[in-house]
Amino acid sequence: MLSETNKKILSLAVPAAFSNLFDMIQVIVDMIMLGRVSPVAIAAAGISMQFLGLLYAFMASFSVGNSAVVSRFVGAKELDEASKTTFTSSVIAFLISIPFTIFGVFFSKYVFIFMGSSEEVVKAGETYLSIISLTFPVIFIEFALYSSLNASGDTKTPLKIVVVANVINTVLAYTLIFGKFGFPALGIKGAAIATAISYYISFVLYLYVFLTKKSIVSFYPLFVKDYAKRVLGIGIPAGVERVITYFSFLLFVKMIAEYGTYTLAGYQVGLRIEGLAFMPGFGFTIAAMTLVGQSIGAKNYEEAQKLGWQTAKIASVFMGFMGVLMFLFPQYFAMIFTNDEKVIQEAILYLKVVGLTQVPLAIGFVLSGALRGAGSTKLTLLINTASLWFFRIIPAYVLSKMFGNVLYIYYAMFVETFLKAGILYYMFKKGYWKRQVKWKT
Known part of the structure; x- marks a missing residue:
């Protein structure tokens, strides 16, 4: 029989592990589909994923701090303060996303040029990354919300959301990449559109959870400067x-x-x-x-x-x-x-x-x-x-x-x-x- 401590640990760890697994599956599924398009499409999407990996590294500057501060407030049973921290971190996330969004939309080709890509890969990559870049503000804010749910002890809700987003992405990617159900075959552009739509739907689901108070942590629309300092002090x-x-x-x-x-x-x-x-x-x-x-x-x-x-x-x-x-x-x-x-x-x-x-x-x-x-x-x-x-x-x-x-x-x-x-x-x-x-x- 599992002890209460082990049950508590596993109840948090197992859904979180599966959330990460489904994130990986989404990337693999997209790459498999693009593999049927051309090697250029695979290379362009692969380099784009590397750039997104760099973005996730920068996201730690607010998500880790947010997780630490929110979890402490939850432990102290100060849920309003945890909600204020979530809102504060979301504002920080949005502000940090702005320069990355501008770069991605208007200058994404330089990522592929820097990596020594061929002209074909640069062109395909610019198409893919410039579309994905339109979702950066959403991705950054969502990461703050994701870390708040985890910090409150709710790792099941992010798992449910990522499963829904993955199913939507897979169906849309298949439809738009290969031109099914009356849609034109868009190749790598279709993959980008499908991924972008799934990101926005995922974001809407997170907003629904927080705005309808489906979690013990919600949105308290107050930016607290002291909490911002704590989040960044830990997160940077x-x-x-x-x-x-x-x-x-x-x-x-x-x-x-x-x-x-x-x-x-x-x-x-x-x-x-x-x-x-x-x-x-x-x-x-x-x-x-x-x-x-x-x-x-x-x-x-x-x-x-x-x-x-x-x-x-x-x-x-x-x-x-x-x-x-x-x-x-x-x-x-x-x-x-x-x-x-x-x-x-x-x-x-x-x-x-x-x-x-x-x-x-x-x-x-x-x-x-x-x-x-x-x-x-x-x-x-x-x-x-x-x-x-x-x-x-x-x-x-x-x-x-x-x-x-x-x-x-x-x-x-x-x-x-x-x-x-x-x-x-x-x-x-x-x-x-x-x-x-x-x-x-």
Whole structure:
């Protein structure tokens, strides 16, 4: 039988994990359909997704802070203040979205030029991204609303919304890309229109939830300057961390790309497979942020620490199980994505290494989330950025040049994952984050 604590953790983590899974499925479905159009369409949409990944990194500058502040107010049972924070964060989100929207609508082609794309990809990409960019204000605000629901302990509503949005996107994409049911075949433009419509419908559903008070947190139309400072004070370091991580990841991929097309393809296949293990990790990270933040709001710091530990343990079991499967049966996973023997062998190499890192990766995910829920985003910025560069990027570069084998890049990644998990474990256990908590009620 599950304990009440474990039930509480799983009730938050499982819907959050599935929400992330359905987000991934939407991208995969779109890419599969565009694969029937042309390689140009796939390349254009793929680069657009990378740009959207950068946007999600910037969104952490308000979403993480909003989650921490809202969860504390919920824990303190100050729901009006939580609702004011939600409205304040939504205004911040809208303001941050404006420059990205302007750039995306009028200058999106430069993203593809910067990536060295062909003229065909630049033209197709500009068409796709300029349409998607019209949804940026909606996406940014929705992210604030999404983080507020999670912080209030409601991860089921975002799951329901993403399922509805995915179904709508799939039907519209099929209709508009291939020209079904009397509509013209629009190709990549159709994919963009379908995605944009699904984003707007998702946003309307979120507004319905908040405006009709279907959640314990709603809209309280009052911009509170002090809450804005708290949200950004916690969120900006998290945003900086995500942006640094994003560009560091690109450097890591660039190192792997130097070993040739098959190695890069194998790595990409392995990464997609590993992404399935990430889903429970993301879910438990959200659970840790929420539960730690609410416990701090209730001024129960020992409970916050207990819930952080327990969430990390459960996440380790889920991701550890996935790691065992990746280590023992990597070829079967790789064969789902490709039948090229060279690519499969390269994917197997990656999967065997990362399969052994899933437990420390789970600990790193969850304890980083717990520290963010406690408001210690400067600490996670320092730990995660320093670890990434001093234990992974620099050693991987040096070892790669010394031995000329991609396996040494993966070894550096392996060691860094364990070291970072150990540092986060030590810092969370030491309770440094408790001394950082300054909460005024």
